[in-house]
Structure formats: structure tokens, C-alpha cells
Amino acid sequence: MTAVDAHKSLIDSPDAAADSAPPPRPERRPLAPYLLSLPALALFAVLLLVPLVMTGLLSLNSFGFYTGIQDVWQLGNYIDIVTDDYFHEIFLRTFRIAVVVTLLCAVLGAPEAYILRRMRSPWRGLCLLIVLGPLLISVVSRTLGWALLFGSTGIINTALMAVGLIATPIEFMYTETGVIIALTHVLVPFMVLSVWASLQRLDPQVENAALSLGAKPFTVLRRVVLPQVVPGILSGSIIVFALAASAFATPAIIGGRRLKVAATLAYDEFLNTLNWPLGAAIAILLLLANIVIIVGCNRLVERRYKQVFE
Amino acid sequence: MPYLVLDRLTKRFGPWVAVDNMSLTVEKGELVSLLGPSGCGKTTTLQMIAGFLDPSAGRVTLDGADLLAKKPNERGLGIVFQSYALFPHMTAAENVAFGLEMRGIPRADRDRMVRDALQLVGLGAFGDRYPRRMSGGQQQRVALARAMVIKPSLLLLDEPLSNLDAKMREEMQIELRRIQRSVGTTMILVTHDQAEAMALSDRVVIMNKGRVEQVAAPQDAYDNPASAFVANFLGRTNLLQGVVRRDGAGRRIDVAGTAWPVAAELPDGPGLLTVRPEKVRFVDGGGVPGLVRARVFQGTQWLFEIRTEAGDLTVIRQHDGQTLPAENEPVMLGWRAEDMRVMAGEA
Numbered sequence: 067m068t069a070v071d072a073h074k075s076l077i078d079s080p081d082a083a084a085d086s087a088p089p090p091r092p093e094r095r096p097l098a099p100y101l102l103s104l105p106a107l108a109l110f111a112v113l114l115l116v117p118l119v120m121t122g123l124l125s126l127n128s129f130g131f132y133t134g135i136q137d138v139w140q141l142g143n144y145i146d147i148v149t150d151d152y153f154h155e156i157f158l159r160t161f162r163i164a165v166v167v168t169l170l171c172a173v174l175g176a177p178e179a180y181i182l183r184r185m186r187s188p189w190r191g192l193c194l195l196i197v198l199g200p201l202l203i204s205v206v207s208r209t210l211g212w213a214l215l216f217g218s219t220g221i222i223n224t225a226l227m228a229v230g231l232i233a234t235p236i237e238f239m240y241t242e243t244g245v246i247i248a249l250t251h252v253l254v255p256f257m258v259l260s261v262w263a264s265l266q267r268l269d270p271q272v273e274n275a276a277l278s279l280g281a282k283p284f285t286v287l288r289r290v291v292l293p294q295v296v297p298g299i300l301s302g303s304i305i306v307f308a309l310a311a312s313a314f315a316t317p318a319i320i321g322g323r324r325l326k327v328a329a330t331l332a333y334d335e336f337l338n339t340l341n342w343p344l345g346a347a348i349a350i351l352l353l354l355a356n357i358v359i360i361v362g363c364n365r366l367v368e369r370r371y372k373q374v375f376e
Numbered sequence: 377m378p379y380l381v382l383d384r385l386t387k388r389f390g391p392w393v394a395v396d397n398m399s400l401t402v403e404k405g406e407l408v409s410l411l412g413p414s415g416c417g418k419t420t421t422l423q424m425i426a427g428f429l430d431p432s433a434g435r436v437t438l439d440g441a442d443l444l445a446k447k448p449n450e451r452g453l454g455i456v457f458q459s460y461a462l463f464p465h466m467t468a469a470e471n472v473a474f475g476l477e478m479r480g481i482p483r484a485d486r487d488r489m490v491r492d493a494l495q496l497v498g499l500g501a502f503g504d505r506y507p508r509r510m511s512g513g514q515q516q517r518v519a520l521a522r523a524m525v526i527k528p529s530l531l532l533l534d535e536p537l538s539n540l541d542a543k544m545r546e547e548m549q550i551e552l553r554r555i556q557r558s559v560g561t562t563m564i565l566v567t568h569d570q571a572e573a574m575a576l577s578d579r580v581v582i583m584n585k586g587r588v589e590q591v592a593a594p595q596d597a598y599d600n601p602a603s604a605f606v607a608n609f610l611g612r613t614n615l616l617q618g619v620v621r622r623d624g625a626g627r628r629i630d631v632a633g634t635a636w637p638v639a640a641e642l643p644d645g646p647g648l649l650t651v652r653p654e655k656v657r658f659v660d661g662g663g664v665p666g667l668v669r670a671r672v673f674q675g676t677q678w679l680f681e682i683r684t685e686a687g688d689l690t691v692i693r694q695h696d697g698q699t700l701p702a703e704n705e706p707v708m709l710g711w712r713a714e715d716m717r718v719m720a721g722e723a
Contacts, residue, residue, distance in 0.1 A: 271461035274428050277448045278455040279475035279526060289474075293465040371465070 125346035135342055143347035153331075153348075157355070160328040163245055164311035170250045171306045172299055175257030179298075180291065182258070183265050198255050205252065209319040212248040213239065216320065244320045245327075249310050256309070257302035264298025296371045304360050311356050328352040377440075379404040379562055380425075380530060385434035387420050394420040396586040398434070407556050407563040409573035412583035413609070418566045421583075422532050425564065427451055438529060454528030454561075458535040460519040462507040468494065468518045469503035475526040493525035494518075496555060513544045520552070524559065531563045537572060549575050570610050574598065582606050598652075604719055607650045614656065616664075616686040617722060620647040629718050632664045632685035638718045646722045653679075653692040655715035658701060663710035664689075668701050682707065 125143055128136045147153045182193055200208060215221050216238035223235040238244035268291065276286040314329040321327065326334070328348060335345030378401035387395040395417040402408050410418035423429040425436060427448030436443040443451060462471050469490050476486045494500050497517035507515050516536060523531055536552075537545045553576055556563055567573050573580045574594040582589045582597060582605075590602040601607035604615065618631035620642050628635040629647045636649065654677075666684035673679075678700055680691040689709065693700055701707045 269459050269461055271457045271459050272463060274426070274448070275455065275457060275461035275522075276463070276474070277428075278426060278451070278453055279522070280449050280452070280478035281474070282449060285478070290463055 121346045122350055124343055125350050127343040129341045129343045143344045144351070146344065147347060147351060156326050156331050157328055157351070159242065159325070160311055160352070161355070161359070163242060163249065163317075163327065164307050166246050167249045167253060167310040168303050168307045170246070171254050171257040172303055174250070175254045175302060176261045176295065176299055178254070179258045179261035179265055180287075180295075183262065197258050200252055201255050205315045206319070208252065209248055209316045212244070212251070212316075213319055216244050216248075239320060240322045240324045242321075242325065245317050245325065248316045248320050249313055252313075252316060253306045253309055256305045257299070260302030260305065261295055261298040264295045268294055293371060296367065300364065300367050304364065307360060307363075308356055312352060378402065379406075379439055380564075381435075381437045382421070382425075383435040383437070385421065385424060385436065386432045387417070387424060387429060388432045393586050395424070395431075398583075398586075398588055400581060400588070400591065402562060402564065404562055405560045406578045407553075407565060407576060409565045409567055409577040409580045410583060411567055411570060411573040411580050411609070412589075414568060415585075416583040417586040418568075418583050419534060422534055422564065422566050425530070426453060426455055426532055452526070452529055454523030454526060454531040456516075456519045456523050456531070456533045456536045458538060460507075460515045460539075462515055462518055462522070464507050467504050467506055468499060468510070468514075468521075471507070471518055472522045472525050475522060479526065489525055493521040496524070496559075497521045497551070512540055513548065516540060516548060517551075520555070524555070524561065528561065531561045533563060533565045535567055536565070538567070538569070545572070552576060574610070580610075582609060584609075601650065601717060604648055604650065604721070607717065612653050612690055612692075613650050614653060614687075614689045616649040616651070616684075616689070618647050618649050618686065618718075620644055620718070620720065634662070634664050636716065636718075637713055642718060643720055645720065648719045648721055649716055650719070651711050651716040653690040656689060656691045656709055656711050658691075658693075659708045659710035661708060663708035666707055666709055668703050668705050668707055671700070671703055682709065684709065 124135075126139045126141070128138050128140055128142055130136065178197065182190060182197070185193060213220075217223070218235040218237070218239070220238075222238070223232075226232045227235065238247070272290060272294075273286050276290045277283070281289065312329055313327070314333065317325070317327045318330050318333070321330065323334075329352070332345045332348040332352070335341045335348060339345075380400075380402040382398055382400040385395055385398045386393070398417070398421060400408075410421060412418050420429060424431045425443070427443075427446070431444065438451075463474065466474065472490045472493050473486050476489055481489070490503070491500070494503055497520055499514060499517050499521065502510065502514060502518075505514075507518065510518065516539075520536070533552075537548050540548060549572060556576075565573070565576060577594055579591060580594050580597055581591050584605050590597055590606045592600070592602075597606060598610050601610060601613075607613045608615070616631050618629040618636075620627060620629045620638060621644055622628075623635075627638050627640050627642060629638050629642075629649055631649050638647070664684050664686065666682040666689065669681040669683050669688070671678055671680045673695070675695070677695055678693045680693070680701075682689045682691055691709065
């Protein structure tokens with residue numbers, strides 16, 4: 067077929083088709099929704115995408131103590147991190163802390179939300195305010211408060227020693243235990259809010275139905291309420307895990323220089339060592355690890371409880 | 377011996393009395409409806425029987441045993457909720473099996489009983505479906521099967537059909553009646569729909585403002601309403617204002633220039649005459665004069681709005697070929713003395 071023939075057949079074909087079926091109407095795509103979301107997209111691009119891409123590019127540069135940042139493209143920083151035990155330990159510690167904090171938040175926050183929902187009206191509002199209280203206080207002053215409680219002559223240790231429960235002070239400051247306690251305190255409200263939201267969707271009669279069928283109250287919780295709030299616990303866990311793994315202020319104050327996590331490590335590389343490319347590589351790796359872990363867990367739980375998520 | 381006894385049951389919420397001194401006896405195998413407008417206390421009564429609310433006073437016994445002493449999960453009652461309250465994370469079969477599982481029935485028996493229960497409600501093929509993949513009527517049937525499969529000593533139904541469309545509701549009414557007949561479970565049905573209550577029940581309990589107005593078989597309550605409230609709530613009725621007085625022949629009530637004999641014990645003074653629309657006839661003379669304001673053809677019957685001196689009347693006549701008055705035509709209305717009820721008081 068020559069080019070002319072092809073052209074001709076293209077012109078002919080609509081006529082031929084017109085006899086059998088009406089020509090398909092061109093699909094109209096309204097522009098308004100795209101235009102309306104443009105400002106938000108621009109903000110998103112300028113404030114998130116551009117810095118992220120720049121960090122990514124920066125992480126590929128190299129750094130020398132006498133030469134500063136070299137404008138070369140290489141994977142040296144990533145290779146350093148992947149092969150060095152020092153970095154392994156810090157990343158492992160970061161995710162260990164994040165996992166423990168997430169579990170603690172789920173164990174504390176889910177029952178808390180359930181109890182809150184069953185409270186009567188004046189107490190419910192009051193207790194909700196107490197639960198959400200930490201969010202109203204600056205993270206630095208709140209963490210410094212924990213530092214006051216945690217110190218070897220702090221309130222907790224003084225009290226425990228006065229009662230005679232311990233002979234020597236427990237070390238909270240500059241330990242993982244201290245960081246975990248402080249982070250859990252900060253992050254539990256996110257879990258409570260998330261579980262609260264999924265409890266609101268629960269038909270209150272469903273619990274009564276289970277009771278009427280002969281289930282004991284604890285069985286009702288385990289078999290009927292819990293499976294239905296799994297989506298809430300999961301979304302709460304994602305928020306808590308992401309915030310705990312990337313937390314900076316709390317590990318910086320409670321953990322100090324001695325107990326580094328990924329976020330404080332990146333900070334030190336940027337501001338103390340001035341090795342910006344390495345800091346950027348740490349930040350990117352933290353982001354990637356976070357995404358992989360969260361998406362993976364999400365898939366796993368969604369498959370296990372797929373009927374609840376439908 | 378009565379099976380379920382409610383003895384002066386009362387529930388107060390602060391100063392508000394939701395259920396006021398309610399007494400009722402139900403025989404084994406009976407289907408009794410609690411009927412009334414919203415806020416009349418019917419659902420509160422049901423919740424107290426189920427154990428989800430503690431009564432402020434009174435007693436409930438089932439088969440001679442004190443029901444209030446038991447926790448809700450020990451009462452062994454079947455309950456069908458208005459919202460169905462199915463477990464959304466379980467299939468229809470798992471929903472039905474839940475109660476059996478709680479009773480520790482071995483798996484093999486359980487599977488057979490679940491299958492039979494789903495078969496009974498016509499959902500034999502739907503065991504593997506999750507509730508949200510089912511229609512309202514199907515969910516309703518699963519809820520019924522779940523409540524029935526535990527062989528409850530008493531089945532409580534809280535507005536079970538109110539979320540269904542009219543056609544489905546009628547189907548379920550017949551279904552429910554069939555199941556009740558074949559299984560013989562004692563049932564308490566809460567509803568605000570008088571047609572539903574009359575279609576399903578052996579007896580209806582008509583409630584208003586926390587009090588029982590009347591307990592009777594549906595037809596009895598319809599024909600002999602104990603109060604103006606019952607007359608008005610159960611189907612359509614006409615209320616005519618008149619005056620009760622004594623004359624030479626006995627007690628009479630005067631309504632728009634006509635006099636009707638009434639029972640001797642009514643006091644003199646204002647009286648209310650009630651008569652059902654289908655009992656009112658057009659007569660040649662000696663009746664209540666009126667004017668046809670409107671007439672509406674409804675297929676099997678004609679509906680007339682007639683203005684009289686004593687108030688507006690609704691009249692229903694069968695569409696059976698007889699000549700009927702046209703609009704704006706003066707007419708005379710009459711009814712048999714035994715078809716009317718007279719109560720002291722004013723409308």
C-alpha cells in the first residue's frame with residue numbers, strides 16, 4: 067500500500083462506518099478540575115519534588131575535606147553506607163526504635179481509643195484533650211521535659227530510689243529505652259485519632275449482636291471489634307512508623323550524640339562534618355527504606371484482612 | 377402458663393419516662409408486635425428484654441426464670457437489629473456460625489446447621505458472600521438466619537423490615553410468617569408500621585408515650601379501638617365531635633343533627649364518635665348531611681372527602697359498579713350503630 071492509498075483509506079473509512087454505526091462521540095475532558103488543582107500541584111512541586119530531586123542529585127556528588135563538594139556523578143556515598151558497619155548499626159537502631167514505638171503505640175493507642183469512645187460525654191472530651199495534649203506542646207519543650215524526668219537525679223529515678231525499688235539509677239538518658247518512651251508519648255495521639263476514626267464507622271449494634279449470640283465481652287472485642295478497626299490500626303501504624311523512623315528532635319535531645327539515629331546522623335553529616343553528599347545519601351536511603359517497609363507491611367495486612375478493606 | 381412476662385417494667389432517662397409501668401404476657405409460640413410512633417418506648421422495651429438497657433423498675437421472666445438476673449450474653453435470645461448488625465468481616469456462613477461457635481458446637485454439626493439455616497431463609501447459595509456484597513433483603517435474611525440458628529427461646533425483631541423497599545418488605549413479611557409457623561419460635565416484633573404489625577402478629581400491643589394503650593388481636597384492635605389514639609394509629613378513621621345526652625329512649629350522641637344510641641355509662645357532655653371510612657355508606661335519608669369535596673379513584677376502591685357540619689369525613693367505597701356521587705354533590709352519610717365507637721371527650 068502506498069502512502070496515497072493509506073491516506074485515502076483513512077479518509078474513506080469514516081464514511082464506510084457511518085452506515086453501520088454512528089461515529090463515536092469524542093470524549094469530552096473538562097479542564098476545570100485540572101486547572102483548579104494547579105495551585106496545589108505547583109506548591110507540591112516547588113516545596114517537595116524539587117528539593118527531593120536536588121537532594122537525590124546531591125547524594126551522587128562526592129566530597130573531600132580539602133576540595134569540598136565535587137560536581138561528579140558517582141555512587142560512592144551509597145557504597146560507603148552499604149558497606150560500613152557504623153551505618154548499619156545506626157540504620158538498624160533507627161528501625162528497631164521505630165518498630166518498637168509503633169508496636170507500643172498500637173498496644174496503647176487502640177485500647178485507649180476504644181475506651182475513649184465508650185466514655186460518657188463530659189469525660190470523653192476531657193480525656194481526648196489529655197490524649198491530644200502532647201500535640202499542642204512544642205516538640206522541643208516536651209522532650210526537654212522528658213529529659214528532666216529521665217536524668218540520673220531526675221524525678222523518676224529519685225522517686226524509684228526513694229521507694230527502694232532500685233538501688234542505682236536506671237539509665238534513660240542517651241539510651242534506646244529513653245528515646246522509645248519519649249517517642250511513644252509523642253506519637254500515641256496519631257494512633258488514637260486513626261483508630262478513633264475507624265471506630266466511628268463501626269455499627270454500635272454489632273457489639274450487641276455478638277453479645278446476644280452468646281459471646282463474652284472479651285470475645286466480642288477480639289472477634290468482632292478488633293478485625294474491624296485493623297484498617298485504623300494500620301493507617302495509624304504507618305503514620306507512627308514514618309514519624310518515628312524520621313524523628314529528629316526527640317532522639318537528638320534524649321539520645322544525644324552518643325545514640326545516633328538516621329535523622330541525627332544526616333544532620334551531623336550536613337552541619338558538623340559538612341559532608342553534604344553523604345548526608346543527602348543517608349536521607350534518601352532513610353526515605354527509600356521507609357517506603358519499602360511501609361508499603362510491604364501495608365500489602366501484608368491488607369491481604370490478611372482483605373474483606374475489611376473492600 | 378404465660379411464657380414471657382413483663383411485670384410493671386419502667387425505664388426512666390433522667391426526668392423522662394420512656395417506658396411507664398408496662399405489663400404484658402406472651403404465650404409460647406406467639407408473635408406479638410409492639411406498635412407505636414417513634415419515641416413511644418417500644419424499642420426501649422425490647423432493649424430491656426435483650427439486656428442492653430437496665431430497667432429502672434419492674435421484672436421480666438421467661439419460662440418462669442428471672443431474665444434480668446442474666447447478662448445479655450447469657451440470655452440466649454435471638455435478636456434481629458434494624459441495621460442488621462452483621463459482622464462485615466465475616467461471610468454470611470461465618471455470621472450464622474458465630475452463635476453456634478460461642479456455644480461450642482462441633483464443627484461438623486455447625487456446618488450442617490448453618491447450611492440448614494441459610495436454606496430456611498432462601499440463601500443456600502450465598503454462604504460465601506460478604507455482607508457488603510449482598511442486597512438489603514439478603515442481609516436481612518442472613519441476620520434472621522443468624523438469630524434463628526441458635527434456637528433462641530425468644531426472638532426479638534427490632535424494625536426488621538423498615539430498611540427494605542415496599543415490594544421486598546411484603547415478601548419478607550410472608551417469609552417471616554412462614555418461618556414463624558414452621559419453627560414455632562416465640563417472637564416479639566417492634567415496628568411503627570401498622571400494616572406490618574397487623575399482617576404478622578397474633579396480637580398487637582399499641583403503645584403511646586411509654587404506656588400501653590391496648591393489647592389485642594389485630595382485627596379486634598382495629599374494630600374495637602380502646603382509645604382515640606388507637607383508632608387513629610391503626611388505619612384510617614373518622615373522628616366526629618358530638619354531644620352525649622340522655623333522652624326518653626336512653627343515652628344518645630348528637631352529631632351534626634343526627635342522634636345515635638350509645639352505651640349507658642358514658643357521661644353527659646362532649647363525646648367523640650369514631651367510624652372507619654369503609655363503614656360509612658351513602659344513604660337516602662336520615663343521615664349526616666355533607667358535600668363531596670373530592671373523590672379519588674384508587675383501583676379497587678373510591679376515596680371520598682366529604683365536608684359535614686361535624687368535620688371532614690373520609691369515605692371508602694368499593695369499586696363494584698354501583699353509582700357513586702360526583703364531586704360537589706350533596707350527600708347523606710350513614711353507618712350501622714355497631715360500626716361506630718363513642719368516647720367521652722373532645723378532639
